[in-house]
Each structure stands twice: as structure tokens, then as C-alpha cells.
Amino acid sequence: MGDNEFVRAATKADAKDFYRLWQLCFGDTDAFCDWLFHNRFYPEYSVCLEKEGEILSAMQGVPYTIRVRGKDLAGAMLCGVSTHPDHRKKGYMHKIFTHEMNLLNQKGLSLVVHTPATLESYFAYGHYPVADAVYIQGNKPIEPEGKVSFLEKTQWLKLYPLYENNIGVRYSGAVKRTAEEFLRKCNDYASDGGVCIVLRNEEIDGYAFLYSLENEVVCPEAVANDGCYNALLQEIFSFAKGRQVSVKLPPDVDVSFEWDKHVCPKGVAGVSNIGDILKKLEISCPFAVDIFDPIIVENNGVFTFEGTKSGIDPAIKVEAGQFLRVLMGYASLDEIGPFVTILNQDGYDSMKQVLPKCKCYIIDEY
Incomplete structure (x- = not known):
């Protein structure tokens, strides 16, 4: 230096x-x-x-x-x-x-x-995509069916169950926000002029935090119960009154084809302690993995799925960051195949069985 x-x-x-x-x-x-x-x-x-x-x-x-x-x-x-x-x-x-x-x-x-702006900047450090996002974009003018419903700051904590049920417990990679952290995030949006609109039926079925700018409306967080995302989008576009709109949503939400929908990788992740990840996930597999990590020396070695280093022969060899994509459920072992060296086919097949893909989403950016 x-x-x-x-x-x-x-x-x-x-x-x-x-x-x-x-x-x-x-x-x-x-x-x-x-x-x-x-x-x-x-x-x-x-x-x-x-x-x-x-x-x-x-x-x-x-x-x-x-x-x-x-x-x-x-x-x-x-x-x-x-x-x-x-x-x-x-x-x-x-x-x-x-x-x-x-x-x-x-x-x-x-x-x-x-959730960096340029994901590729982090590949050299072993941080790879682990979550996609859907962006609904356009300037479709939609006449409001009624008044857009705003939620006052004093009521924002009522939204916490919506986040917890539809994001926190649903997606691998999501922050387990406490009620306090949820409210702090809401206030983050408000600090820069963000407002909250809600979808009301018999109760609140969805919410969206919006930045209302001169020529566009940007929505970094929109959450709704199953079957309610189309109605929430209607509310957002009605609020925009013909301005350009960009809404970030989870990748698996059910929205109709009328929306201009773009899916792209958005979140990345990296390993700081591979042994602890394996231990906490409690995945039952008798085989071991030879991990290499160019950044953290302690992550290098042969690990069992109990999270301990071992002298047994590994079934595969793989970079820590690529293996994390599989552990989080974003990619299958086959999908990261070019980065995997198979040393024991039975062990490889066993790992595929215990590491199926699952729903992944990272909603937070800071």
C-alpha cells in the first residue's frame, strides 16, 4: 500500500x-x-x-x-x-x-x-446473484376507481404483518425485520419524501412506498397479499396520473400480462463464514465439500454439512460464493455446473436432492 x-x-x-x-x-x-x-x-x-x-x-x-x-x-x-x-x-x-x-x-x-447498481463489479470478490426482482414500468394512464388511500405515519406499524407474511418468511435472502426495523425502514423512505399508499378491502391487503417526482413515480417497496398485486398496481398507476412509473416487486408475484414487466438479477451475496452457514442450515447430508475462497482464508478447506472442517474425501470442489447461490436456493448445483468439480458422483447427486431451489428475494438496499 x-x-x-x-x-x-x-x-x-x-x-x-x-x-x-x-x-x-x-x-x-x-x-x-x-x-x-x-x-x-x-x-x-x-x-x-x-x-x-x-x-x-x-x-x-x-x-x-x-x-x-x-x-x-x-x-x-x-x-x-x-x-x-x-x-x-x-x-x-x-x-x-x-x-x-x-x-x-x-x-x-x-x-x-x-443490491448494487452493477452486480458484475462484485463477481471478482466471490459475490454473485442470489435474487431476482420484477420491475413493472410504464406510463399507462389509469382512472382511479375511488380516492387513492394514503396511510399516515402513525399507522405504519399496522403494515408489519404484511411484510412479515409476504416477504420475511416467504423468501430466502430476505431480512428478518423486527417490528422496530420495519418501522425504521418506513421512516427511511419518509426522510427523502416517500409516501405510503395502501390497498384497502375489508382490511389492508397491500402497501407501496412511493417517491412522487415531477415526471415519474418510483416505488422501491410494494407488498401485497396473494392475488392482490394487480389491484395494488392499479392504485400506484392511478396515483401517478400518467407519469412514468417504476415498481420493484418479488420475482414470483402473479400479475397480469397488461403490465410492462422486466425480470432481472438484483441482489448478490457473499460468504463471510461458510462453516457457520452450513451449521445453521441444518441440512442432512453425509458428504463433504472442498471450498475455496479468494478473500477469507478461514473459508478454505473441506467442510461437512455440519459446518466443521474434515479430513474425509470431498464429493465436490467449488468456490464459496458459487456454493452460496445453491445454499440460498437461487441456483441448483447443475446450474452452477461450470464452477463445480465433481469428485464423487453419488455425493453430488445426494447434494442435489437436499439442496432444491426455493424462492429468493432481497427487498432492502441498505
Whole structure:
């Protein structure tokens, strides 16, 4: 590393410098950044690269419980990965990313999820797609059947069961938000001008947090009970009054063909502790896996499905990040075939049986 250039864990005193770098790189409003750094800055889970007293590159981690195949894993969500525009293409990201992943490993976290703008930027670090999202887009003018129903801030906690039932317990990769974390996320949206509309029948069957801009309406979180997404979309497009609309939805929701629908990978994940992931998932399989990880030394070796290192002959050899895609249920072993070396066909077949694909979705971005 260059003279006077070093990577370190963040401290509370770095908040202002992280704030300035975030705003410089992402252009978010003062109101949003004020809220974010008051409520979501966890210096003990974040790192930065400093040179001559100036923070030039930073990465933040937010601790969360992540649900994977119905099990609760200690994890983190990455956000604010940024380098000062005048100091890019110097390898700073590799340095802070390596430091961050090892820091999270030392803190006992199992996995890391995030939803970066450019997924491919993280493949070199063993972070690969583990969740898709559906985007409903267009400017279809829809006449409202009645008044659009807004939900006041004091009532937002009523939406928590909708999130928990339709996101939290349904998808592998989703954050297990507590009621407090759910309300904090709602307030995140409000800090930057977000409003909440709801679909009301006999009770609230869906909600959407929206940013109402001059020429468009952006909806980063829309959740509804089964069979109610079409009606919720009607509400959103009615609210937009002909403006361009973009709504992010889970990949498996049942919506009619009238909507302009685009499916794409959105969330990625990486391994901070492969042994702990295997242990917590409680998957019964007598065979072992030879794991290699270019970032975290402790993740290298032959592991049993009980999460312990072993001297037995492995059935397959695979990179930690690629294997995580299978463990989370996003991909099958066959689908990551080019990255798997089969050493024992019976063991490979057994793993395929105990690791079926499941529904995956990451709704949060920070």
C-alpha cells in the first residue's frame, strides 16, 4: 500500500467524512443523508481507506438477521460502497472489500447481502446473484376507481404483518425485520419524501412506498397479499396520473400480462463464514465439500454439512460464493455446473436432492 495509505475499521468520528463521500458519490439529499447517518451508520461494521488524513474510499455494513431456507443467519447488508471520483481505478475497492469481509468474519457474521447498481463489479470478490426482482414500468394512464388511500405515519406499524407474511418468511435472502426495523425502514423512505399508499378491502391487503417526482413515480417497496398485486398496481398507476412509473416487486408475484414487466438479477451475496452457514442450515447430508475462497482464508478447506472442517474425501470442489447461490436456493448445483468439480458422483447427486431451489428475494438496499 502507498505511503500514508491504509485501510482500517471506521469509528464514530468518521461519520462526517463518510457522509460527505456518500453525498459526493451518490448525490442524495441532505434530508436523506441526515436520516441515514443518524440511524444506519454502524462504524464497527464499516471500513475505509485513508490517505494523508483524508478518507478516499469507504464501505458500510449494516448488521441484520437474514433468512435462508427458513433459518435465521447473522449477516450484514453492504451499502455506500464508494471511492472519491478523483481517486478511482487505483485498486481501492479491492482493498476495502477484502478488509470488510474479513472484519465481518471476525465479528461472527455468516453472510453478506446487497443490491448494487452493477452486480458484475462484485463477481471478482466471490459475490454473485442470489435474487431476482420484477420491475413493472410504464406510463399507462389509469382512472382511479375511488380516492387513492394514503396511510399516515402513525399507522405504519399496522403494515408489519404484511411484510412479515409476504416477504420475511416467504423468501430466502430476505431480512428478518423486527417490528422496530420495519418501522425504521418506513421512516427511511419518509426522510427523502416517500409516501405510503395502501390497498384497502375489508382490511389492508397491500402497501407501496412511493417517491412522487415531477415526471415519474418510483416505488422501491410494494407488498401485497396473494392475488392482490394487480389491484395494488392499479392504485400506484392511478396515483401517478400518467407519469412514468417504476415498481420493484418479488420475482414470483402473479400479475397480469397488461403490465410492462422486466425480470432481472438484483441482489448478490457473499460468504463471510461458510462453516457457520452450513451449521445453521441444518441440512442432512453425509458428504463433504472442498471450498475455496479468494478473500477469507478461514473459508478454505473441506467442510461437512455440519459446518466443521474434515479430513474425509470431498464429493465436490467449488468456490464459496458459487456454493452460496445453491445454499440460498437461487441456483441448483447443475446450474452452477461450470464452477463445480465433481469428485464423487453419488455425493453430488445426494447434494442435489437436499439442496432444491426455493424462492429468493432481497427487498432492502441498505
